Amino acid sequence: MPEKDVIERARHDAEQGKSVSTQAGEFVREEMRHIREGKHGAQSPQQAIAIGLSKARRAGVKLPVPKRGKVSSRTQAQAKRDPRKGRHPRRKPSRVRSRAIFAALKREGRAAASRSSLSRYAQTAARRRGRRSRHQSAMKAIRTKGKAGLRGAARKAARTRRAT
Numbered sequence: 001m002p003e004k005d006v007i008e009r010a011r012h013d014a015e016q017g018k019s020v021s022t023q024a025g026e027f028v029r030e031e032m033r034h035i036r037e038g039k040h041g042a043q044s045p046q047q048a049i050a051i052g053l054s055k056a057r058r059a060g061v062k063l064p065v066p067k068r069g070k071v072s073s074r075t076q077a078q079a080k081r082d083p084r085k086g087r088h089p090r091r092k093p094s095r096v097r098s099r100a101i102f103a104a105l106k107r108e109g110r111a112a113a114s115r116s117s118l119s120r121y122a123q124t125a126a127r128r129r130g131r132r133s134r135h136q137s138a139m140k141a142i143r144t145k146g147k148a149g150l151r152g153a154a155r156k157a158a159r160t161r162r163a164t
Contacts, residue, residue, distance in 0.1 A: 002027055002030060002055050002059055003030060006026050006027060006029075006030045007059055009026045010023040010024070010026040010027065010056070010059065010061060013026065014061075020061055020062055020063050020064075021063075023056065023061045024052070024053055024056035024057075024061050024063050026056075027052040027053070027055045027056040027059065027061070028048070028049050028052030028053065028056075029052070030052065030055075031048050031049070031051050031052035031055070031113075032048060032052075032113040032118070033113075035048055035110055035112060035113035036110065036113050038110060040102065040105035040106050040108065041105060041106065041107070041108030041109050041110050041112065042105065042108050042109075042112035042113070043108055043109075043112065044112050044117075044121075045112050045113070045117050045118050045120075045121040046121065047112065048112050048113055050075065053079075054078065054079070054082050057079065057082035057083050057086060058082050058083070058085050058086035058089075059086060060083075060086055062083075063079075065079045065080050066079060141153075
C-alpha cells in the first residue's frame with residue numbers, strides 16, 4: 001500500500017496536467033526509497049520499477065499497458081489487471097500469500113536501488129532509444145535546467161572527462 005503523501009503528490013501532478021509517467025514516477029521513487037531503507041530488496045532495477053508502476057496503476061494513475069513484445073505476456077496481463085484491482089480493493093489480501101511475497105522480497109539484495117545500478121539501467125534504456133532521441137533530451141535539459149544547473153552539468157562533464 002503506497003503512503004498517503006505519495007498518492008497526494010501523484011494527484012497534485014495530475015491536477016497540474018503533468019504526464020502519467022511523471023505521476024507514476026512518485027510511486028517508483030517510493031519503491032527505491034523502501035529498498036534503500038532496507039524494507040525489502042529487488043532482483044534488478046527493472047523489478048523495482050515494475051513494482052512501483054503496479055502500485056501506481058492500482059492507485060488510479062492511468063498508465064497504458066505496455067505494448068506486445070516489449071514485456072512478457074505475464075507482465076502484460078498483470079498490468080491489465082492492476083487498474084481493476086485498484087478499483088475494487090474489497091477482498092482482504094491473503095495473509096499467507098502476502099507474507100510469502102514480502103519474505104521473498106526481503107531475501108533479495110539492496111543493490112537494485114543503488115545509484116550505479118540505476119545509472120547503468122538508465123544508460124542501457126537510453127541506448128535503446130536512439131541517438132536523435134538522446135540528443136533531443138539533452139537539448140531540452142539545457143533549455144529547462146537554468147544557469148546554476150548548466151554550470152553544475154558542465155563541471156561534472158569536465159570532471160568525468162579528466163577521469164578517463
